[in-house]
Amino acid sequence: MVVISFKVDDTGKIINVKYEGEWTIEQLMRHFTKNNTSYESIDQNIYTFKVGAKILNMDKFRTRKVKDIIQDQTLVKFVRKQNMSYSN
Numbered sequence: 001m002v003v004i005s006f007k008v009d010d011t012g013k014i015i016n017v018k019y020e021g022e023w024t025i026e027q028l029m030r031h032f033t034k035n036n037t038s039y040e041s042i043d044q045n046i047y048t049f050k051v052g053a054k055i056l057n058m059d060k061f062r063t064r065k066v067k068d069i070i071q072d073q074t075l076v077k078f079v080r081k082q083n084m085s086y087s088n
Helices: 025-036
Strands: 003-010 013-020 047-051 075-080
Antiparallel strands (some): 003 013, 047 075
16 A cells, blocks of 8 residues: 655645545545544535645545545645635
8 A cells, every 4th residue: 555645735734634645635635624623524615625736625636546646755835725714
């Protein structure tokens, strides 16, 4: 098993993460948002994951494997596009 170690820039806060290379990008995004935000989502209108010019939330990247898209020690930009609020 290949483990990919990389950094996620969450609005200036750098988070070091490790993910199995065989995971899909969608699995990574769901896991990251579940553990680092108050709302699990892969919706581009809420969160965006970027590696260089690639927007990982796009359909063409979601099913790709982490090891095929993200290299060790890469910086992934995580952008929160809107504040989530909930009504009871």
